[in-house]
Amino acid sequence: MIKTEIHGxxxxxxxxxxxxxxxxxxxxxxxxxxxxxxxxxxxxxAGTTAxxxxxxxxxxxxxxxxxxxxxxxxxxxxxxFTDGTNTIxxxxxNTNDAPVQFAASVAGRFPGWKDARIDLVTVxxxxxxxxxxxxxxxxxxxxxxxxxxAIR
Numbered sequence: 001m002i003k004t005e006i007h008g009x010x011x012x013x014x015x016x017x018x019x020x021x022x023x024x025x026x027x028x029x030x031x032x033x034x035x036x037x038x039x040x041x042x043x044x045x046a047g048t049t050a051x052x053x054x055x056x057x058x059x060x061x062x063x064x065x066x067x068x069x070x071x072x073x074x075x076x077x078x079x080x081f082t083d084g085t086n087t088i089x090x091x092x093x094n095t096n097d098a099p100v101q102f103a104a105s106v107a108g109r110f111p112g113w114k115d116a117r118i119d120l121v122t123v124x125x126x127x128x129x130x131x132x133x134x135x136x137x138x139x140x141x142x143x144x145x146x147x148x149x150a151i152r
């Protein structure tokens with residue numbers, strides 16, 4: 001396919017794609033599809049790891065979460081937003097009965113607040129991998145924890 005532009009009567013330009021017959025097709029997408037990326041973290045021992053951290057003063061919008069682990073008696077896995085003061089759990093798994101095999105594409109609005117990173121926390125020593133898809137939000141468009149908490 002060949003990328004091109006469609007020019008509007010008002011002088012505006014829109015990205016388009018030419019199909020096999022040379023017809024222009026306007027391609028629409030959302031910011032998550034356009035700007036989204038991902039990061040992963042793996043643990044083999046109990047502890048806490050920041051999976052992804054926002055840019056200074058910014059926040060993040062979660063688009064996807066994947067978690068895999070082995071079975072472990074008394075093991076827990078927590079994925080959480082935290083700024084070091086406030087912590088909100090996104091997911092908590094208990095691995096007593098079975099390994100975790102979890103994947104979710106978040107279709108709704110799932111933002112964090114200003115300076116809130118996403119942590120992987122494990123209790124007990126066992127293999128865990130967590131992957132988070134996200135879009136970083138600028139500082140000017142990010143809410144403080146109290147403002148974020150008030151609208152949820």
